[in-house]
Amino acid sequence: MIEKGKISMRQFTILVFMYTLGTSVISLPSISTTFAHENGWIAVLMASIIGMLLVFMYIIISKLDEKKNLFELAEWIFGKWIGKAISALILLFILFLTAGNLRQIGDFLSTQIMTETPIQVLMVMFLLTALFAVKLGLEVTARTCEVFFPYAFFALLALLVMVTPTVDITKIQPILQKNMVGTFEAIVPSLGTPFLELFIFIAILPYVKKPKSARKGYLIGVGLGSFFLVAITFMCLTVLGADFTARNLFPTYVLGKTISLVQFLERIEIIVAIAWFFTIYFKIVLNFYVLSLGMSHFFQLKKTHTLSVPLAFFIIVLATINSPNIIYYLDFILYYWAPFAAVFGILIPVLVLIVGKIKVRKKDNITKTE
Amino acid sequence: MSKVIKFILFTVIALVIFRKDYASIKKQKDKKEKRVYISTFFLGYILVSLLVLEVNLPNPSDWIKQAYQPILEPYINSLKSHKLLE
Numbered sequence: 253m254i255e256k257g258k259i260s261m262r263q264f265t266i267l268v269f270m271y272t273l274g275t276s277v278i279s280l281p282s283i284s285t286t287f288a289h290e291n292g293w294i295a296v297l298m299a300s301i302i303g304m305l306l307v308f309m310y311i312i313i314s315k316l317d318e319k320k321n322l323f324e325l326a327e328w329i330f331g332k333w334i335g336k337a338i339s340a341l342i343l344l345f346i347l348f349l350t351a352g353n354l355r356q357i358g359d360f361l362s363t364q365i366m367t368e369t370p371i372q373v374l375m376v377m378f379l380l381t382a383l384f385a386v387k388l389g390l391e392v393t394a395r396t397c398e399v400f401f402p403y404a405f406f407a408l409l410a411l412l413v414m415v416t417p418t419v420d421i422t423k424i425q426p427i428l429q430k431n432m433v434g435t436f437e438a439i440v441p442s443l444g445t446p447f448l449e450l451f452i453f454i455a456i457l458p459y460v461k462k463p464k465s466a467r468k469g470y471l472i473g474v475g476l477g478s479f480f481l482v483a484i485t486f487m488c489l490t491v492l493g494a495d496f497t498a499r500n501l502f503p504t505y506v507l508g509k510t511i512s513l514v515q516f517l518e519r520i521e522i523i524v525a526i527a528w529f530f531t532i533y534f535k536i537v538l539n540f541y542v543l544s545l546g547m548s549h550f551f552q553l554k555k556t557h558t559l560s561v562p563l564a565f566f567i568i569v570l571a572t573i574n575s576p577n578i579i580y581y582l583d584f585i586l587y588y589w590a591p592f593a594a595v596f597g598i599l600i601p602v603l604v605l606i607v608g609k610i611k612v613r614k615k616d617n618i619t620k621t622e
Numbered sequence: 623m624s625k626v627i628k629f630i631l632f633t634v635i636a637l638v639i640f641r642k643d644y645a646s647i648k649k650q651k652d653k654k655e656k657r658v659y660i661s662t663f664f665l666g667y668i669l670v671s672l673l674v675l676e677v678n679l680p681n682p683s684d685w686i687k688q689a690y691q692p693i694l695e696p697y698i699n700s701l702k703s704h705k706l707l708e
Binding site for chain 2: 285286287288289348431433434437438440441494495498551552553554558559561562563564565566568569570572573574575576580584586587588591592
């Protein structure tokens with residue numbers, strides 16, 4: 253094993269939770285509502301259920317060999333060359349994902365908060381802090397995540413509680429009466445972020461102290477994160493309405509702006525926004541870490557962070573060129589991201605699972621006959 | 623700031639980063655480690671340099687779109703028919 257550090261089940265659960273919320277917390281309400289209209293929250297709920305089933309599948313894959321990470325499993329199951337080819341594809345996807353996440357936070361900051369600052373500067377600053385975390389390793393990242401978790405959790409909870417007085421249920425009525433097909437079709441783009449990206453945790457699972465409890469933590473983290481995603485989408489729809497939620501690229505931020513308690517506690521959206529700076533930051537760090545780990549496996553290097561600096565160069569280039577403008581980005585995320593991510597989040601894991609099971613059975617039969 | 627100044631500035635920064643980062647890899651005796659690091663760093667440096675010099679780099683998202691377009695066309699059309707805002 254290249255990675256020597258070990259994290260606890262608690263830390264792993266928190267990492268999964270932060271990753272699940274990640275960029276989805278700001279963009280998912282808009283994505284689902286665009287197609288499901290006032291049933292957007294139902295589309296997110298159904299996507300979450302499918303997401304949990306996917307996590308079950310990832311858990312079964314990790315059980316094939318508890319000590320092997322995603323890249324080692326691919327090589328063990330498919331042999332050296334096919335395994336390396338699959339690893340390379342996964343690594344390209346993670347590179348693309350990391351760059352996409354970086355671009356998302358860059359777009360959010362440069363259009364909503366720091367409008368005068370060039371997006372490249374914002375992205376470089378975010379990437380440098382992520383690089384620092386990757387250099388320090390998984391243990392340090394997990395401990396840092398533990399420190400920031402309460403802030404992110406309670407800020408998001410506070411957002412949900414504080415917007416409750418402005419909820420208007422009539423905005424989501426009639427429930428599942430109109431646009432049924434659209435609601436079901438909206439599940440696909442809603443699955444794209446984050447549920448089809450959760451497979452990256454197969455690469456981290458072997459570094460958790462107790463594998464059994466880690467699997468439980470995987471489910472708890474995704475479950476809790478999904479609850480927040482459904483709740484935030486529900487609040488966006490009942491407070492802002494379907495039209496406004498779909499029109500805004502970052503409706504959760506607009507939702508934060510509506511907080512007004514006895515005309516005293518107002519314009520506190522930035523406090524809530526800082527919460528998802530943390531969730532997005534940890535998502536970028538985890539993707540970057542797995543990318544770095546995978547590259548070290550691919551080239552059979554001794555340390556996980558050897559290639560982190562060169563990879564940072566690739567990420568910043570890709571983040572800059574992958575979407576010329578926000579319309580292009582929106583088009584890509586709405587129509588192409590989920591089918592693209594499905595290859596890595598469903599197709600490859602299913603293949604790994606089937607071939608892996610056959611291999612394990614053959615191995616068992618051989619040992620029995622001996 | 624002109625492109626050339628930006629490029630020179632980036633080259634200086636990249637050199638400083640290389641010196642600092644390579645020091646930790648240099649300690650290891652493994653030649654392969656050094657070779658892989660230098661080649662990926664150099665590739666990364668070239669890519670960022672091209673970006674700094676404002677060279678039009680191909681967008682990989684376009685490749686993905688082109689590859690998936692024929693398969694996804696019915697799905698995209700169906701999704702578009704349910705889009706709330708046009």
